[in-house]
Amino acid sequence: MTDAAASAATPGPAALDPAAAPVKPRMRGWLHAGMFPAVLISGITLIALTDSTTGRIACTVYVLSACLLFGVSAVYHRGTWGPRGEAVLRRLDHANIFLIIAGTYTPLTLLLLPGSTARPLLWAVWVAAAAGIAFRVLWVGAPRWLYTPCYIAMGWAAVFFLPDFMRTGGIAVLVLVIVGGLLYSAGGVIYGIKKPNPSPRWFGFHEVFHSLTLAAFVTHYVGISLVAYQHG
Structure with a gap:
């Protein structure tokens, strides 16, 4: 096989996400790159100020899931990757959304609900997250209309x-x-329909989506901090 034929046979970024390939706004990935150190520092503070072992473990799960979400997203969206690297990072990026959902539920569930309620809910959430991660890893080219509602649901x-x-x-x-959930959901809808797209060259629909994920995370972080300081 010639080099040209091999190149043609290897799916590139456009094959993985045709809508995203033609234009990459210059702000792509910078929001999450800037958020990563803030999440790390605030997360360590949250864990350190939580008193109980259960609270510290729950908050550690939450912080790790957030670090993975923003860290991998920054690496994926800021870099320029070949077809294989693009596919691997895209899988990780999308899988981490299920991870942050389960990670956010963990301190809220363990610290606010009685054990008889918390355990089955937490099991259900993490089983759903594992199924969602497997879904995105095994079917990276799934259409947005299929996997985006899964995140929201x-x-x-x-x-x-x-x-x-x-x-x-x-x-x-x-x-x-509730407000954090609404912000995440609004971001999911914008990601799904790819509108509004204010400046495709600088700040497109994906950056609007990322802005809402930042606002949602901060909102949930404040709520979880209140829970951890009062009940952790």
């Missing part, structure tokens, strides 16, 4: 437990959890 899986969150954590925690 999993994010709201504990909606029926929100009254329990409020009873234990208070109204402020409930509001922060």
Whole structure:
């Protein structure tokens, strides 16, 4: 096989995501790159200020999932990768979304719910995350209309437990959890429909999506911090 034929036979970024390949806005990845050290420092602070062993373990899971989300995303979106590197990093980037959802649930569930309720919910969330990770790793080219709703649905899986969150954590925690969820969901919708796309050259729809994930993470971080300091 000639080099030209081999190159033609190897799927590139356009084959993985045709809509994303033609234009890469100059701000792509910078938001998550800047967020990574902030997440690391604030995460270590959260863990250090949590008193109980359960709280520290739960917050460690949360912080690690956040570091993976923002760190891998920054590497993936800032770099220029060949077909293989693109495929591997894309798999990791998308799998980490399921990971951050389960990671966020972990401290909220363990610190706000009684053990008889927390254990089955946490098992369900992490099994769903494992299934979602396998789905994105094994089918990296799945259409957005299929996998984006999976993220949103999993994010709201504990909606029926929100009254329990409020009873234990208070109204402020409930509001922060809901607002963070709405921000994540809005970002997911924008990612799915690829609109609005304000400046394809500098700040496109993907950057709007990343901005909302930052706002959602900060909102949830504040809520989890309140929970950890009060109940951890």
